[in-house]
Amino acid sequence: MDKQSRRKFIRMAVRGAILGGMAIVTGDLLFRQEGSLFGKNRKSGPTVWQLDPAKCIQCGRCATECVKTPSAVKCTHAYSMCGYCNLCSGYFKPGTKTLDTGGEKQLCPTSAIKRTFVEDPFYEYTIDEALCIGCGKCVKGCGAFGNGSLQLQVQHHICDNCNECSIARNCPADAYRRVPLTDPYLLKGFGM
Amino acid sequence: MTNSGIDMTASLFTNFCFAIQRFPKPEFESGYIEPETLLPLPRGEMLAWLDVAVLILALSLASWLILKKRSRMGVFWLSLFSLVYFGFYRQGCVCSIGAIQNVTLGIFTGNYTVPLVALIFFLAPLIFTLLFGRTFCAAVCPFGALQDMVAVKPMRMGASLNALLGMIPYLYLGMAILFAATATDFIICRYDPFVGIFRLNSSFGMFLFAGILLVSGIFIARPYCRFLCPYGVLLNWMSRLSWKHMTITPAECIQCRLCENSCPYDAIDYPQTKKDPIGRRKQVNRMILLVVLLPLLIVGGAWMGGLLHQTFAGVNPKVKLVRMLLTTDASKDKPEPPEIAAFRSSGIPQTQLMAEVAAIERDFLIGSRIFGGFIGLAFGLTLIGLIRTPYRTDYIPNRGSCFSCGKCMDYCPVESKSCTVNTEVSQRITENL
Numbered sequence: 001m002d003k004q005s006r007r008k009f010i011r012m013a014v015r016g017a018i019l020g021g022m023a024i025v026t027g028d029l030l031f032r033q034e035g036s037l038f039g040k041n042r043k044s045g046p047t048v049w050q051l052d053p054a055k056c057i058q059c060g061r062c063a064t065e066c067v068k069t070p071s072a073v074k075c076t077h078a079y080s081m082c083g084y085c086n087l088c089s090g091y092f093k094p095g096t097k098t099l100d101t102g103g104e105k106q107l108c109p110t111s112a113i114k115r116t117f118v119e120d121p122f123y124e125y126t127i128d129e130a131l132c133i134g135c136g137k138c139v140k141g142c143g144a145f146g147n148g149s150l151q152l153q154v155q156h157h158i159c160d161n162c163n164e165c166s167i168a169r170n171c172p173a174d175a176y177r178r179v180p181l182t183d184p185y186l187l188k189g190f191g192m
Numbered sequence: 193m194t195n196s197g198i199d200m201t202a203s204l205f206t207n208f209c210f211a212i213q214r215f216p217k218p219e220f221e222s223g224y225i226e227p228e229t230l231l232p233l234p235r236g237e238m239l240a241w242l243d244v245a246v247l248i249l250a251l252s253l254a255s256w257l258i259l260k261k262r263s264r265m266g267v268f269w270l271s272l273f274s275l276v277y278f279g280f281y282r283q284g285c286v287c288s289i290g291a292i293q294n295v296t297l298g299i300f301t302g303n304y305t306v307p308l309v310a311l312i313f314f315l316a317p318l319i320f321t322l323l324f325g326r327t328f329c330a331a332v333c334p335f336g337a338l339q340d341m342v343a344v345k346p347m348r349m350g351a352s353l354n355a356l357l358g359m360i361p362y363l364y365l366g367m368a369i370l371f372a373a374t375a376t377d378f379i380i381c382r383y384d385p386f387v388g389i390f391r392l393n394s395s396f397g398m399f400l401f402a403g404i405l406l407v408s409g410i411f412i413a414r415p416y417c418r419f420l421c422p423y424g425v426l427l428n429w430m431s432r433l434s435w436k437h438m439t440i441t442p443a444e445c446i447q448c449r450l451c452e453n454s455c456p457y458d459a460i461d462y463p464q465t466k467k468d469p470i471g472r473r474k475q476v477n478r479m480i481l482l483v484v485l486l487p488l489l490i491v492g493g494a495w496m497g498g499l500l501h502q503t504f505a506g507v508n509p510k511v512k513l514v515r516m517l518l519t520t521d522a523s524k525d526k527p528e529p530p531e532i533a534a535f536r537s538s539g540i541p542q543t544q545l546m547a548e549v550a551a552i553e554r555d556f557l558i559g560s561r562i563f564g565g566f567i568g569l570a571f572g573l574t575l576i577g578l579i580r581t582p583y584r585t586d587y588i589p590n591r592g593s594c595f596s597c598g599k600c601m602d603y604c605p606v607e608s609k610s611c612t613v614n615t616e617v618s619q620r621i622t623e624n625l
Binding site for chain 1: 220234291294368433
């Protein structure tokens with residue numbers, strides 16, 4: 001065997017070894033764990049980021065840490081939980097005396113919550129998604145004194161689904177996780 | 193009714209409680225219909241598979257254009273397409289460079305399942321490179337495409353400077369693996385300079401970084417690919433062993449030297465026909481010294497890595513939390529950081545957290561030593577590579593660092609098959625020189 005063909009043979013052998021190594025790693029990733037493609041509870045399909053409202057502490061970082069401006073996290077209203085309160089603790093600043101739509105009385109820094117009269121004494125609150133920055137001030141108010149129907153959620157038509165969510169990295173409550181693309185919301189509600 | 197209700201509940205629930213129906217849902221008499229909560233769906237799963245199909249097709253096309261068609265123009269248009277598709281349309285996510293971290297996290301931790309798409313994005317370019325050279329870098333990677341477009345006035349850099357700066361990707365790769373394996377951070381994504389350009393939205397610092405890379409990229413071609421890209425390290429290894437590789441000339445090299453300065457990336461190896469350019473004695477001495485030095489470099493690197501493990505561990509959010517808990521106990525007058533508030537309300541006992549963090553720090557000690565040893569090894573091998581003078585008669589692309597972009601092919605006057613010289617090409621190039 002001359003030098004040239006010996007070198008060729010060694011290169012081929014190393015190539016084969018690398019491909020074999022890749023196959024082993026791939027096999028390990030596909031078979032070993034529960035939830036992998038051929039393991040139990042298959043879930044290796046595409047995933048998206050979502051935040052668990054039960055863990056969220058409304059620190060306000062969703063508004064500042066997202067790579068999107070404004071953030072892909074928005075206040076989401078689970079109407080099925082809402083009490084339609086006149087004095088909405090997610091809408092009004094604490095200690096507000098006269099309940100009207102004056103901007104200085106609103107918790108929301110961008111006036112993204114629209115308050116409309118339904119019937120005495122009930123008011124409907126809707127979120128203007130274009131204005132919402134995801135700061136979670138209303139969520140905190142609603143959760144503290146109300147039913148907790150206002151919740152922060154990653155809105156998937158805005159989210160870029162970064163490989164590593166930069167909000168998740170900075171979330172103090174570890175509320176973010178990857179969820180299956182087929183079930184992308186963690187909104188909590190009664191009868192939901 | 194609601195006014196008095198608020199006062200009562202305010203006194204009862206001073207702490208935040210999640211989702212308690214304090215106010216019953218009203219029964220509307222006016223026929224009001226409750227609106228539905230809008231939950232827009234993410235991009236469909238089928239489109240993720242479209243990305244995979246585009247990746248495989250682009251890789252195949254790039255390899256064909258380089259190896260069979262030998263068309264620099266084709267590579268250029270394909271790279272433009274990749275820039276638009278993977279860069280501006282897919283916004284730079286999912287990418288093969290970042291997929292290193294998903295695979296590492298999947299291998300080292302039990303509770304993370306690597307998405308199949310990320311696994312394919314990691315493996316496909318490696319396999320293609322093992323077969324055909326770095327055609328991924330040439331025409332598929334949007335980062336490479338972007339930098340290729342701005343490299344208009346490339347400078348030549350010396351071999352030692354190239355080798356020295358070429359150490360940075362090893363550091364970057366090692367750190368990325370260390371932080372991904374310990375489920376700490378995805379630093380490749382975090383310090384990704386070009387994703388901000390694709391999204392036209394980024395922090396000032398990252399825009400500045402991207403700007404510096406692109407402006408310096410005018411003179412130093414592809415600075416990210418050569419001196420930062422961690423995936424490039426893996427592709428470099430694969431390409432060295434590749435089954436086929438791009439050649440400058442389609443037939444036999446006629447030593448015309450026209451391609452000598454054609455490569456903007458200093459990836460052409462010149463002929464080296466002298467037996468021992470610096471003298472046999474000197475060469476052997478240097479080699480012996482380096483081979484003796486190599487184990488020392490590895491051990492030294494591992495020792496230094498071990499020294500740094502506390503610093504590395506400090507990046508981990510759980511370690512950060514514990515260090516915060518230990519330091520903020522003294523000053524009670526300041527408001528509590530949200531991390532500590534969240535930890536206290538989570539109800540996890542502090543001893544459990546401490547045990548977890550001790551385990552993480554142990555992992556970091558082992559990981560940092562391996563990382564340090566790896567850097568020592570890479571440094572030693574780079575030095576050995578610098579003093580090696582293998583015998584070569586022709587101008588050939590360096591298999592490791594060549595991006596297979598095909599720029600040099602246009603400079604070669606030899607026509608395929610017939611082995612004749614295309615006088616028009618040679619004339620045009622000599623005029624330009």
